[in-house]
Amino acid sequence: MKRAIFFIAILSLASCSNTYYAYWDNLSTAFGSKAHAVLTLSNVQQSSQDLMYVTHGERPQAVMALMFLEAGQHKWVSADKAMLIMEEGRIVRTLGFANDLLYVSNTTNDPIRHINQMSDLSSWLRIVDWKQNEFGQTFHSSFSVIPNQLIDVFERQITTTLVVESVGLQSEANFTRFDNNWKNYFWFDENTGILLKSEQRLAPFGEPISMTYISRVARLLPKANTANKE
Amino acid sequence: MKIITKYFFILTFLFFTGFVSSSVVVDVNGNSQFYSYNPRLSEVLAPSALSTNWYWPATSLYQLDSAEIELLRQEFLISLNELKEKYSDFETQNALNALERQVIAWQLAKRIDVAIDYDFARVREEHNPRLDSGVYKLQLKTRPTFVYLSGVISSEMTMIHQGTTSVHQYINNVDFLEADNSKVTIIQPNGVVLTAGLASWNKAHIEVMPGSQIIIMLKPQLFGDDFTTINERFIELAKHRILP
Numbered sequence: 001m002k003r004a005i006f007f008i009a010i011l012s013l014a015s016c017s018n019t020y021y022a023y024w025d026n027l028s029t030a031f032g033s034k035a036h037a038v039l040t041l042s043n044v045q046q047s048s049q050d051l052m053y054v055t056h057g058e059r060p061q062a063v064m065a066l067m068f069l070e071a072g073q074h075k076w077v078s079a080d081k082a083m084l085i086m087e088e089g090r091i092v093r094t095l096g097f098a099n100d101l102l103y104v105s106n107t108t109n110d111p112i113r114h115i116n117q118m119s120d121l122s123s124w125l126r127i128v129d130w131k132q133n134e135f136g137q138t139f140h141s142s143f144s145v146i147p148n149q150l151i152d153v154f155e156r157q158i159t160t161t162l163v164v165e166s167v168g169l170q171s172e173a174n175f176t177r178f179d180n181n182w183k184n185y186f187w188f189d190e191n192t193g194i195l196l197k198s199e200q201r202l203a204p205f206g207e208p209i210s211m212t213y214i215s216r217v218a219r220l221l222p223k224a225n226t227a228n229k230e
Numbered sequence: 231m232k233i234i235t236k237y238f239f240i241l242t243f244l245f246f247t248g249f250v251s252s253s254v255v256v257d258v259n260g261n262s263q264f265y266s267y268n269p270r271l272s273e274v275l276a277p278s279a280l281s282t283n284w285y286w287p288a289t290s291l292y293q294l295d296s297a298e299i300e301l302l303r304q305e306f307l308i309s310l311n312e313l314k315e316k317y318s319d320f321e322t323q324n325a326l327n328a329l330e331r332q333v334i335a336w337q338l339a340k341r342i343d344v345a346i347d348y349d350f351a352r353v354r355e356e357h358n359p360r361l362d363s364g365v366y367k368l369q370l371k372t373r374p375t376f377v378y379l380s381g382v383i384s385s386e387m388t389m390i391h392q393g394t395t396s397v398h399q400y401i402n403n404v405d406f407l408e409a410d411n412s413k414v415t416i417i418q419p420n421g422v423v424l425t426a427g428l429a430s431w432n433k434a435h436i437e438v439m440p441g442s443q444i445i446i447m448l449k450p451q452l453f454g455d456d457f458t459t460i461n462e463r464f465i466e467l468a469k470h471r472i473l474p
Binding site: 067068070071075077081083085095096102103105127129131133134135136137138171 | 280285286287347349350352353354373391392393394395435436437438439440
């Protein structure tokens with residue numbers, strides 16, 4: 001499985017009788033045509049689909065579009081039809097990666113879902129499966145909350161509450177050559193509590209995935225003048 | 231067999247009344263879904279796909295109205311009997327009898343070779359084939375709890391899946407019959423077949439996907455390939471096994 005998720009391709013609209021594929025074709029205009037995707041605030045505010053920027057390790061920034069919101073999950077799709085599936089901002093499954101994340105247990109008790117109740121005592125234990133020879137890894141997380149953190153989106157500074165998750169591997173791993181402890185980051189809008197940005201490493205062997213929810217940010221900002229270039 | 235009989239009569243009735251020229255019946259975890267056309271996989275999955283957090287790699291689709299796999303089973307049993315006549319030593323007889331007992335008891339149906347994932351089916355057309363007319367069984371499962379050992383062991387075993395556990399640890403205390411001690415075969419619930427080395431020269435940490443089958447094979451012969459062939463046929467049948 002190629003990791004081409006983060007290389008934007010110029011897509012051709014294909015006629016297709018299946019409504020899902022037709023809907024995905026409509027999404028394609030949102031992905032952009034450049035290797036490092038950058039959209040204007042005006043573009044994003046006018047988009048009928050929710051969009052986010054994604055970077056994966058050192059690869060160019062790409063755009064993903066929200067294709068399905070169902071059963072408590074946000075399902076984001078890329079230009080080359082890879083998917084990130086999230087629950088309350090936590091990546092719980094991937095499709096189309098070289099080593100897909102298949103399963104995360106105990107997601108209902110993920111403290112990220114309830115940041116208003118989060119404290120330094122919050123913790124989370126879960127088991128995780130990946131497609132390539134890793135089944136039943138146990139991870140433990142602890143959390144710390146840092147208010148008044150600024151993030152830059154659309155050349156504006158937004159005040160957020162940063163949640164830092166310290167993740168550790170609890171079980172013997174198949175990847176002892178990597179550091180078995182790392183940190184994930186979640187930036188929540190200080191006023192609304194909406195998740196605006198996160199950086200998550202899914203496993204010791206994985207590169208960090210950074211996501212900026214540009215549509216959510218756009219909804220917090222005044223309407224851009226379409227005559228001005230942002 | 232009762233399910234096949236029931237759906238066969240329904241299908242035949244519908245066909246001869248001219249009501250449908252093609253039809254598909256799918257049993258989805260005990261619930262019947264009828265189609266007067268050839269539906270795509272996503273349509274068959276849609277009524278159930280979002281009701282539970284399914285473990286998609288363990289989902290499997292079988293065609294119940296195909297005689298192909300039952301013929302394979304009969305051919306296997308015939309081959310096995312020929313080997314039993316040819317190799318009369320106690321150890322080999324014991325091993326062959328173990329394979330025979332297991333294969334006779336298995337519930338088998340033609341497994342359709344397609345990766346099943348509701349989300350991928352809706353995004354990638356190659357993961358969303360149309361079903362040919364026929365009778366099917368679709369098993370949707372949550373994350374399986376067990377792994378299943380079979381092959382040249384005295385009796386089949388069901389073991390609790392252990393996280394981060396290499397396949398060697400599942401078979402450490404298993405009583406092998408005339409078995410190949412250098413490797414085992416793993417059939418993942420998504421149909422992927424792997425070989426895991428057991429000997430000091432080929433051992434590696436190979437973990438087992440929940441719901442997998444672990445197959446201990448007949449010890450290969452120094453000269454001749456009778457046992458290699460029977461191993462291959464046993465594995466082929468195991469791929470079409472309907473597991474709980």
